[in-house]
Amino acid sequence: MQPLKFLVVDDATFIRDMLKKQLRDAFPGAAIVDVPNAMRAQVALKSERFDLVLCDWEMPEMSGEEFLRWLRAHPQHRELPFIMVSSRGERDFVMKAVQAGVNDYIGKPFKPEILIAKVSRALSRAGHDVAAARHASGGGGLTQGIAGASVAVLTGKAESKPAAPARRSSNVKGQAEIAFAGHTSTCVISDITLQRLSGIMRREERLPAILEPVVVSIITGEAEAREVARLNGYVHALQAGENRIDANVLKLVIRFVDDDPTKLELLSHYISSL
Secondary structure (H helix, E strand, O other): OOOOOEEEEEEOHHHHHHHHHHHHHHHHOEEEEEEHHHHHHHHHHHHHHOOOOEEOOOOOOOOOHHHHHHOOHHHHHHHOOOEEEEOOOOHHHHHHHHHEEEEEEEEEOOHHHHHHHHHHHHHHHHOOOHHHHHHOOOOOOOOOOOOOOOHHHHHHOOOOOOOOOOOOEEEOEEEEEEEEEOOEEEEEEEEEOOOOEEEEEEEOOOOOOOHHHHEEEEEEEHHHHHHHHEEEEEEEEEEEEOOOOOOEEEEEEEEEEOOHHHHHHHHHHHHHOO
């Protein structure tokens, strides 16, 4: 039996590293190719065989929807399992993706077990013996975290592009919605740049974990032209907001990992309006 082969497409290096790690944990014998945009994915598909594609939906230059429509227009790729990975979960948005030909949807952030369950289901529907593939490769166990992520990502440095210039505003007043895997919290923003957000949130039963993936939603613009900037990131730092063991307030720092000009422009507009 041929080893499984996955194609991972996302403009955020951190997300690609996380997906690769979780796929390798479940399918250690699989081959994984990751690319930062849809154009590179098109090149890979012209020269290599893949069993499943995991693709971001909001990417610069060519969106996930445009890439999928290109894929489905080619007979050799019409049945290739395609899973959309996105921070957008509105019903109309998901329905549009279904009409374009996605096989499944995974919302960011996600739990490893949900990712692997949906990948396994898509592979099974495509005729792959998933149980045999995981047994043959020694897989079956899932581990949390992203130990395989690159040092460049974890230190907030881009792989090949210089970091966007920081624009700082002190004493910021504003709120952000932070989506963790399984729940959402409201955060009071104390400082924000194009690279990170510092804020305060109420302590909940489940504490965030360092390096845990998140999606940060910030409302930008005036009332009549409001937009929501959804930014992928991870928990970079976490500490008690009070000098006591049962502190009810947490201070946290979220590092953004997106390299999407549209998202960065929305964030820049928000910062400049403060």
